[in-house]
Amino acid sequence: xxxxxxxxxxxxxxxxxxxxxxxxxxxxxxxxxxxxxxxxxxxxxxxxxxxxxxxxxxxxxxxxxxxxxx
Numbered sequence: 001x002x003x004x005x006x007x008x009x010x011x012x013x014x015x016x017x018x019x020x021x022x023x024x025x026x027x028x029x030x031x032x033x034x035x036x037x038x039x040x041x042x043x044x045x046x047x048x049x050x051x052x053x054x055x056x057x058x059x060x061x062x063x064x065x066x067x068x069x070x
Contacts, residue, residue: 001016009043010028010036018066024040025069033062040058041059044056
């Protein structure tokens with residue numbers, strides 16, 4: 001999450017509205033959802049150098065509310 005925020009990977013929408021355990025809730029324009037979802041997943045799946053290059057699986061879902069995105 002810090003990488004998305006500090007590098008503004010999702011432009012002005014890079015700060016999540018909510019973080020619950022391993023889930024983040026971003027509010028982005030509907031017409032750009034697919035692009036932002038792709039960018040977020042790519043960011044989370046990038047190898048983490050500080051952890052010997054470990055890669056973590058990630059996925060993205062979206063809906064009109066957090067509950068709808070599951």
